[in-house]
Amino acid sequence: MEQFRINPNNGLEFGLYTLGDHLPNPQTGERISAEQRIHEIIELAQLAEQAGIDFFSVGESHQEYFTTQAHTVVLSAIAQATEKIKISSSSTIISTLDPVRAYEDFATLDLISKGRAEIVAGRASRVGNFDLLGYSLRDYEELYEEKFDLLLQINENEIVNWEGQYRAPLRNAKVLPRPKDGSLPIWRAVGGTPASARKAGYAGVPMYLAHLGGPATVFKRSIDAYRDALQGSGYDPADFPVSTAGFFYAAETSQQALKELYPHINEGMKKTNGQGFPKQHFAQGADPRDVMNIGSPQEIIEKILYQHELFGHQRYIAQMDFGGMPFDQLKRNIDIIGTEILPAIKKHTAKG
Amino acid sequence: MNIVALSGSRVGSKTRTAIDYTANTIKDKYADHNFTLIDLADYDIQFSDGRNYLEYDGDTGYVTQTIMEADAIIIGTPIFQASIPATLKNIFDLLPVNAFRDKVVSMLATAGSPKHYLILENQLKPILGYMKAQIVQSYVFIEEEDFQRKEIINHDVLFRIERLVEDTVVLTQTYQRIREEEDAKYDF
Numbered sequence: 336m337e338q339f340r341i342n343p344n345n346g347l348e349f350g351l352y353t354l355g356d357h358l359p360n361p362q363t364g365e366r367i368s369a370e371q372r373i374h375e376i377i378e379l380a381q382l383a384e385q386a387g388i389d390f391f392s393v394g395e396s397h398q399e400y401f402t403t404q405a406h407t408v409v410l411s412a413i414a415q416a417t418e419k420i421k422i423s424s425s426s427t428i429i430s431t432l433d434p435v436r437a438y439e440d441f442a443t444l445d446l447i448s449k450g451r452a453e454i455v456a457g458r459a460s461r462v463g464n465f466d467l468l469g470y471s472l473r474d475y476e477e478l479y480e481e482k483f484d485l486l487l488q489i490n491e492n493e494i495v496n497w498e499g500q501y502r503a504p505l506r507n508a509k510v511l512p513r514p515k516d517g518s519l520p521i522w523r524a525v526g527g528t529p530a531s532a533r534k535a536g537y538a539g540v541p542m543y544l545a546h547l548g549g550p551a552t553v554f555k556r557s558i559d560a561y562r563d564a565l566q567g568s569g570y571d572p573a574d575f576p577v578s579t580a581g582f583f584y585a586a587e588t589s590q591q592a593l594k595e596l597y598p599h600i601n602e603g604m605k606k607t608n609g610q611g612f613p614k615q616h617f618a619q620g621a622d623p624r625d626v627m628n629i630g631s632p633q634e635i636i637e638k639i640l641y642q643h644e645l646f647g648h649q650r651y652i653a654q655m656d657f658g659g660m661p662f663d664q665l666k667r668n669i670d671i672i673g674t675e676i677l678p679a680i681k682k683h684t685a686k687g
Numbered sequence: 688m689n690i691v692a693l694s695g696s697r698v699g700s701k702t703r704t705a706i707d708y709t710a711n712t713i714k715d716k717y718a719d720h721n722f723t724l725i726d727l728a729d730y731d732i733q734f735s736d737g738r739n740y741l742e743y744d745g746d747t748g749y750v751t752q753t754i755m756e757a758d759a760i761i762i763g764t765p766i767f768q769a770s771i772p773a774t775l776k777n778i779f780d781l782l783p784v785n786a787f788r789d790k791v792v793s794m795l796a797t798a799g800s801p802k803h804y805l806i807l808e809n810q811l812k813p814i815l816g817y818m819k820a821q822i823v824q825s826y827v828f829i830e831e832e833d834f835q836r837k838e839i840i841n842h843d844v845l846f847r848i849e850r851l852v853e854d855t856v857v858l859t860q861t862y863q864r865i866r867e868e869e870d871a872k873y874d875f
Contacts, residue, residue, distance in 0.1 A: 617875075
């Protein structure tokens, strides 16, 4: 765990993530400028730090309705604006980047932030980056596996000798600068299914598990599959942290939370995925057994503790800014997290 | 309501002829609805490569988006080699798994042999069901002898097409009304 900068004695870490989406607010039909959205993301990270939140991450999506394509640049502004919150991508699409350049960026980010940077590397669920950056979707899997592996090698070795299919060979290559403590926590982004989770286990890396909705017990299967694959590959599952990530929204009552959040999720998904979120499924999201953390502060606390008991995970990362959510509502949520949710979660999960 | 009629083949004329009759019925009886006819013979559509349907451009993007915006879809298909044609299967492959959620889908088939009658039952309905369609259970099965020089000469087929259109629209309206009522109960 230590290698991944996780101290289990501190209890479950709580984070925030943004996909960097840039969508109209469905309540008004208006969309803020890209400039304002980026500044609000940076401010959100500052507010999160002030509220005691452990982690903040920014996604990379190369297509319409997104604005943090250059996510490392945004993260570096966040690094400068904050002091102690951990910062990461969620996810870096390593398949269509050069792992050397990506590592240089994140190692630099680690130095700017004085040892707070992490990488979550994924394969992309929105694939606009392939056309734009000149890659073929036919190589979707191999591009990821090869480049993710190179990224790990660069992380583990200061001098790299490497040869592969999708990048020029490296001969005694020194990838600089090095991160503050020599290496970075690098997580594998997993899209929810056990098959996908197993791959993180085979690779012997921490798992970042994204979940949209559904019973928490379904995602437990993926976490079990991950730990099983770790064990089968000769690793000790106790050495590897798991983080989960999904929708979050707190309001006075669960009804109020559903009401304030639903149009943002539904309209936002229509624009970015081409299909909305059925009300029937969304209503089930408020159920204590569902993995979506939507409800009153007390209900959310109970849900997160239930998930923690089930998953034994080390970090939960909340997404609450999707679909043009107004900034004052985000601020109110950060307030609730800082004053009510975080203290309760730390109290119940921290040791000693 | 957006109604789309999809003629699912690039080969021959019988399916298109039957879809034209269907289109005329819709225009006559339901002129106040938006209607679009898509004949796959008129479009250059690529094979699915796994991306989200919104990320296709050109003809592929137009056809997938038009289908996704539909409330009701009437699919016309010939039977080739005891199955649906690849052109039609490719449309399904281009769409998301739940593409037909909250949509009503109905079917008509043209075939060279009565032995093909159950092909839609056994092969098309399971696909539509998997994709979450509300299926109009009765379909119209049209044989070679019902056509003469690009016209349907069997009046019974014409009556069945009228009933298919009517069932499709009525079922779509019914489901929409039920859904609106149910959604209203959620109060969010």
